[in-house]
Amino acid sequence: MKRETRIDMVERAFELLDNKDTTRVDDIYLSPVASYTCKDWLALEEDILFKNYPLLAAFSCDLPKAGDFITNDDAGVPLLIVRDKEGGINAFYNTCRHRGAKLANGCGRAQTGLTCPYHAWTYDFTGDLKVLPDQVSFPGVDKAEHGLVKLPVIEKYGMIWVCPTAGKDFDIDIQLGGLDKGLIEDLQSYQFEDYHPYAQRRLHCKMNWKLMLDTFLEPYHFAPLHPTTVGPLLYHNLCLLDTYGQNLREAVIRKSIEKLRDQPKESWDIVPDSALVYLLFPNAGLVMQRDHVELWRSYPIPGKPNECIVQMDYYIPEPAETQSAKDHWERNMDLAVRTVLEEDIPGVEGIQIGLSSGAISHSTFGRNEPALIHFQREVAKAIGRA
Known part of the structure; x- marks a missing residue:
């Protein structure tokens, strides 16, 4: 991420904090329940998104x-x-x-x-x-x-x-946003080729594949769903959003950002004081943390709109060669995985049960859930269901 972008994003975060606001879109979005429950809808996603996209x-x-x-x-x-x-x-x-x-x-x-x-x-x-x-x-x-x-x-x-x-x-630069180079500049700057794989987890979840990604795309749930894990560390219902074609970058803000108010602006850096979520369309969520990166990928199970396979890969900047290093990364990874396994997944599997019940015809996404809206719209457009 360019230096000026790191500073600008801190400035944007402070403006929202001071105004007790978040990034908002112009209107709510009604997402049809069929997008999470219909076999025909899923078949389109499988054929188009998982066969014809990089x-x-x-x-x-x-x-x-x-x-x-x-x-x-x-x-x-x-x-x-x-x-x-x-x-x-x-x-x-x-x-x-x-x-x-x-x-x-x-x-x-x-x-x-x-x-x-x-x-x-x-x-x-x-x-x-x-x-x-x-x-x-x-x-x-x-x-x-x-x-x-x-x-x-x-x-x-x-x-x-x-x-x-x-x-x-395919041309991956076009898929990553084409003429808008912001996402490409971010990915290039992180130098992922120098990272080291630390651990991997595979999950079979009873939810639509999109629901797993949805959980990363809004901080509106932080306080009620994560009151003792990540909730105390991150601002509830506050995000920055930038879109790059079908992809996006969402920043959820750590409360530790407040210390930057007393530091020179030229030293500001959003990365250590946020979790940066990159949705790499169609199915990858890249979570850039202050000291590691997580790659979450969600895949549909053919013919089963209410199930998916999720793979999480955890990468670290230096190999864990000592016991103290291994202990450090185990603690960090445990928090990330435990939060998802014990809080996010049960909550979202409950959503899938509700959607499959026929009780409602659509999900209602608020103006404060812009990343979620962007993702759902891009999926619908890609498969001709917009």
């Missing part, structure tokens, strides 16, 4: 060396992402060209190539088929034409995006 798949630091790979099936397509010997990133369908078996599961480091566990067809890290056992039994099968099916992938700003549809090339 999805944030990993940080560069998740794959530091040649042969490092990760797999992911959550978008409804088996994905395999691997770093090659030249340092490049490649993405493929995790599907052997022989009979469709998965080449790998989970994550790890392949030493020399990607070998199918079923019949030992082996591919190099760029996807070329190198070993075809008993090749005489496959007349006419040219290894050069039977490499893994590649998927569009871009590594930039210390992050890796993949589109789960072959041939669907």
Whole structure:
């Protein structure tokens, strides 16, 4: 984030605090309950958002060396992402060209190539088929034409995006806001390539995939839902919002910001005294904290609008090599995860039950929930339901 932006955001926060106000839009927004409960609506989201958009798949630091790979099936397509010997990133369908078996599961480091566990067809890290056992039994099968099916992938700003549809090339800068470079400047400045993965959590939640992201997009719930965890640390019902195409940056403000009033303006910095929530459309929530970053991704379960898979990845600026460092990060992560597991998720799963009951036809988003409104509008527009 540029220095002038860090200062400007503190100034905006003080103005809202002094006026006992928050960022507001012009009117309320009525979000149809069907967007959280309808199978046809979900099918559109799966086909359009999770098949034709670039999805944030990993940080560069998740794959530091040649042969490092990760797999992911959550978008409804088996994905395999691997770093090659030249340092490049490649993405493929995790599907052997022989009979469709998965080449790998989970994550790890392949030493020399990607070998199918079923019949030992082996591919190099760029996807070329190198070993075809008993090749005489496959007349006419040219290894050069039977490499893994590649998927569009871009590594930039210390992050890796993949589109789960072959041939669907994309420009990630356009997706991140195009001519408005504010979001790109932020991501570039954080130098995520220098971070280190610390921990990961996967959750199966009984809620629509959008509801999980919704919980990060408004601080209107802080005081009632989090009275003893993060509530005392953050201002209730106060946020700053900036939008970048379909994406957004929301700043929720720590009460510690008050100390800056006595400091020279040129020393102000919003980052240590806020939690910066970036919604990277369609399904990633990046939470930039003062000393770490959390990546929350939410995926629908096909045909089940009231369930989702959530993956949280926790990244730290330096490797935790001592016991005291590990204890520090365990305490920090415990607060973040416990707040979500014990407070946010039960609350939002209760919302899903209410929406599925048929009691109401729409959710009513207030003028003080601008990030929530922006996200819901962009989803509806993207799938043709605006």
